[in-house]
Amino acid sequence: MMSHELDSLYQDIILDHAKRRLNAGLREPFEAEVHHVNPTCGDEVTLRLHLEGDVIRDISYDNQGCSISSASASVMTELLIGKTVAEAKPIHDAFLEMMRGKGQVEPDEDVLEDAIAFAGAAKLTARIKCALLSWMAYQDALVRAQEESDV
Amino acid sequence: MTTTQLVGLLPELEVIRADFPILERTVAGGLPLVYLDSANTSQKPQVVIDTMVDHLERHNANVARAMHALGAESTEAFEGGRDRVAAFLNAPSRDEVIFTKNASEALNLVANTLAWAQGPLRVGEGDVVVTTEMEHHSNIVPWQLLTERTGATLKWFGITDDGHLDLANIDELISERTKVVTLTWVSNMLGTINPVAEIARRAHEVGAIVVLDASQAAPQLPVDVVACGADVVVFTGHKVVGPTGIGVLWGRRELLEQLPPFLGGGEMIETVRMEGSTYAGIPHKFEAGTPPIVEAVGLGAAVDYLSHIGMDAIHRHEQAITAYALEGLQTVRGLTVLGPLDAAERGGAISFELDGVHPHDVAQVLDSRGVAVRAGHHCAKPAHARFGVQSSTRMSSYLYTTPAEIDALVDGLEYTRSYFKLG
Ligand SMILES: Cc1ncc(COP(=O)(O)O)c(C=O)c1O
Numbered sequence: 001m002m003s004h005e006l007d008s009l010y011q012d013i014i015l016d017h018a019k020r021r022l023n024a025g026l027r028e029p030f031e032a033e034v035h036h037v038n039p040t041c042g043d044e045v046t047l048r049l050h051l052e053g054d055v056i057r058d059i060s061y062d063n064q065g066c067s068i069s070s071a072s073a074s075v076m077t078e079l080l081i082g083k084t085v086a087e088a089k090p091i092h093d094a095f096l097e098m099m100r101g102k103g104q105v106e107p108d109e110d111v112l113e114d115a116i117a118f119a120g121a122a123k124l125t126a127r128i129k130c131a132l133l134s135w136m137a138y139q140d141a142l143v144r145a146q147e148e149s150d151v
Numbered sequence: 152m153t154t155t156q157l158v159g160l161l162p163e164l165e166v167i168r169a170d171f172p173i174l175e176r177t178v179a180g181g182l183p184l185v186y187l188d189s190a191n192t193s194q195k196p197q198v199v200i201d202t203m204v205d206h207l208e209r210h211n212a213n214v215a216r217a218m219h220a221l222g223a224e225s226t227e228a229f230e231g232g233r234d235r236v237a238a239f240l241n242a243p244s245r246d247e248v249i250f251t252k253n254a255s256e257a258l259n260l261v262a263n264t265l266a267w268a269q270g271p272l273r274v275g276e277g278d279v280v281v282t283t284e285m286e287h288h289s290n291i292v293p294w295q296l297l298t299e300r301t302g303a304t305l306k307w308f309g310i311t312d313d314g315h316l317d318l319a320n321i322d323e324l325i326s327e328r329t330k331v332v333t334l335t336w337v338s339n340m341l342g343t344i345n346p347v348a349e350i351a352r353r354a355h356e357v358g359a360i361v362v363l364d365a366s367q368a369a370p371q372l373p374v375d376v377v378a379c380g381a382d383v384v385v386f387t388g389h390k391v392v393g394p395t396g397i398g399v400l401w402g403r404r405e406l407l408e409q410l411p412p413f414l415g416g417g418e419m420i421e422t423v424r425m426e427g428s429t430y431a432g433i434p435h436k437f438e439a440g441t442p443p444i445v446e447a448v449g450l451g452a453a454v455d456y457l458s459h460i461g462m463d464a465i466h467r468h469e470q471a472i473t474a475y476a477l478e479g480l481q482t483v484r485g486l487t488v489l490g491p492l493d494a495a496e497r498g499g500a501i502s503f504e505l506d507g508v509h510p511h512d513v514a515q516v517l518d519s520r521g522v523a524v525r526a527g528h529h530c531a532k533p534a535h536a537r538f539g540v541q542s543s544t545r546m547s548s549y550l551y552t553t554p555a556e557i558d559a560l561v562d563g564l565e566y567t568r569s570y571f572k573l574g
Binding site: 001002003005006009010015040041042043044064065066067068070127130 | 179180313508509510511512516517518519520526527528532535541570571
């Protein structure tokens, strides 16, 4: 990778979120807790989801990972907390589409807001999983929380 | 410091570097490649590449079963690879050298056949298998599978704070019930060189067999399978300047003869009837199916290449580079080396932490400067957990590494600190 690519990976938004880690820490109450690991590098996240009806009241997490995976968790929680599950879905879908698009997908800033900064990571095979880790954990937690409420 | 001041470097380092075409490559938009990931896989000299191409271009045929000129040439070249590996290991007999897919398969072969063995070798309920906390996952998981499946117990040596094996409870670990003691000769994470002969002696006192993972030792130390005292020694081709797709299992003849086959198929039989089969003698008993032919030919050229330079000379070079790297790394603020700090006690893989920057991010910034290192758990999660870290950055040198490349790493680490605005 060249140095200008380095700067497009480590955008200020990302470095800033990696430092501030919004919504970090595990909190009560929650309906689902999941633990996800990136087996190649060992990065880990424990994530809790608290729903109130259809509204995402809280996403709390504890993670060990690189700046990309930490920033991604921070951005995701900032974007999704307070939204309804239905409102969150297109954001989640757009993020996955961008990250799996090998850098070819033109991301929509209106939908993704700060998460658009991960477009640089989407071009790097080795970093895609870092950016996706907490998003996949959220999706898993959502399925579990919904199963829980169905019983 | 200039190259000439370092004692122990290979005298014709520039000539050796010229043997490795990939080292001429540039990366990151025109920067010279600084390849410090040789413990992961080594680069290949021209002679290995040429030998493999020549085999494919001129001698390719299946081995053992092709009754024509090419078949004979191919068989000769393949078995020639075995001879060269036997010489490299100082093995008493070429028949004791078994080709596998890699070191992992070789370790699985041993662990599985010990479960299936009849008689005293068999590992079963109540038996103990001993490994260590500093192993590569390849020398942990096969033994977990073995002990879980047979009702045996897996125990392990711990690691001391300074990165050595903790032998304090050796008498408890190696007891009458111990059937197998398996350990790495050189740690791929901490770099530690383990006291193999001493542990082998203790294991033999209780009648246990000793399995040695030489994946990191074979590239950089003279390996003598008899002198090291082990019953089984394994390594992997791609770390000794050979190709991927081939590994080596050396075992003492009596042991290999007592073990049952691992995989069944062509080439490993004596005769097959529908009611049952009898098996070929070693080494073919353990080599079912068409073997990695061109890989064996390439591996033969690789170990010849190393022997020609001399494993003692390569070891001295690694020690000189490692000492220089340990010194340089410790000048970087916030950097902690995991494992022994004395180059004489270790191999050429150095894992470290840089305070405030995750290893992934370290590797990424270094990559933008053409410096290739590894970041992550290096398939040694338990060893990382022992030091309370989840991952680390690892540089690893080899016979082609120069002091200037270590300087580039150290500069790159300073740059990484400034990139992430660490004061
Ligand atoms: C100490 C050690 N053992 C085993 C292995 C496994 O080698 P392979 O992946 O080629 O089977 C490695 C290399 O990754 C290693 O460093």
